[in-house]
Amino acid sequence: MKKLSDKTSLITGASSGIGQSCAYALAEEGSNLILAARRSERLHQIARELENKYHISVLVKTVDVRKKEDVFKMVDSLTEEWQAIDILINNAGLARGIEKIPEADIDNWETMIDTNVKGLLYMTRAVVPGMIRRNRGHIVNIGSIAGHEVYPGGNVYCATKHAVDAITKGLRIDLVNTAIRVSTVDPGLVETEFSIVRFDGDKEKAKNVYKGMRPLTGQDIADIVTFIVTRPSHVQIAEAIVFPTNQAAATIVHREE
Numbered sequence: 001m002k003k004l005s006d007k008t009s010l011i012t013g014a015s016s017g018i019g020q021s022c023a024y025a026l027a028e029e030g031s032n033l034i035l036a037a038r039r040s041e042r043l044h045q046i047a048r049e050l051e052n053k054y055h056i057s058v059l060v061k062t063v064d065v066r067k068k069e070d071v072f073k074m075v076d077s078l079t080e081e082w083q084a085i086d087i088l089i090n091n092a093g094l095a096r097g098i099e100k101i102p103e104a105d106i107d108n109w110e111t112m113i114d115t116n117v118k119g120l121l122y123m124t125r126a127v128v129p130g131m132i133r134r135n136r137g138h139i140v141n142i143g144s145i146a147g148h149e150v151y152p153g154g155n156v157y158c159a160t161k162h163a164v165d166a167i168t169k170g171l172r173i174d175l176v177n178t179a180i181r182v183s184t185v186d187p188g189l190v191e192t193e194f195s196i197v198r199f200d201g202d203k204e205k206a207k208n209v210y211k212g213m214r215p216l217t218g219q220d221i222a223d224i225v226t227f228i229v230t231r232p233s234h235v236q237i238a239e240a241i242v243f244p245t246n247q248a249a250a251t252i253v254h255r256e257e
């Protein structure tokens, strides 16, 4: 029996990594999907695969979550059958650079703050009023262990994920008198395109992040997201912090030579 067969889920950042894995995992449970990100061709390819494999309906929305008007236009323009979003996975996000604040590229700060904090807020503001009207819904934010600790060079990225943690807690308070649930999943090292983006396409540097250890996969995180959204409606998992087995904190990682 599929657990999400009458549901509609909107996933941001569905074109790669954790978001893409969440798309597959929720599709497997029968959820119809709205896939959002900037890379349209990738989203369409994923949509085709999911429709063929799981016989669900998939809607592709090419959107940059930093663009406030575009986010609201995207949600407002959904047809009635798509408007009743049950699950919102706020996953789109990124790190840019790992410089100390006095040396950092300010444009990287703007990109991280605009995507990880403001983009997540725009999408939440656009989707949640409908959930309140229906008195039904679940928001899952993808935070990070960077929302619980700060590591060298992590400064602004960590600040954005601390903000996600505060926004998650604040939204849970705001919605406490509704049937809507608010959760966060906060991973440690997951091997995705994350480090390639952080190091501006330098694949060698990106590979070194996971050297000598077994990182989590997008699928590992998607399994946990699926567990969270398939609990009975009175069960609200607030937070799941997930490390690979050989990681104990942002900077404490055991690596085999």
Ligand SMILES: NC(=O)c1ccc[n+]([C@@H]2O[C@H](COP(=O)([O-])OP(=O)(O)OC[C@H]3O[C@@H](n4cnc5c(N)ncnc54)[C@H](OP(=O)(O)O)[C@@H]3O)[C@@H](O)[C@H]2O)c1
Pocket: 012, 013, 014, 015, 016, 017, 018, 019, 036, 037, 038, 039, 040, 063, 064, 065, 066, 091, 092, 093, 094, 095, 115, 119, 142, 143, 144, 145, 186, 187, 188, 189, 190, 191, 192, 193, 194, 195, 197, 218
């Ligand atoms: N990998 C890790 O170790 C790790 C650990 C903790 C938390 N996280 C968090 O997990 C989330 C997903 O990251 P990932 O590891 O899966 O990395 P990823 O493979 O690089 O995926 C990031 C996704 O975000 C989307 N995105 C980025 N900027 C966007 C924008 N302005 N508008 C719309 N979509 C945007 C990207 O799509 P487009 O480029 O197509 O727009 C892509 O689909 C992020 O919030 C990240 O901070 C990752």
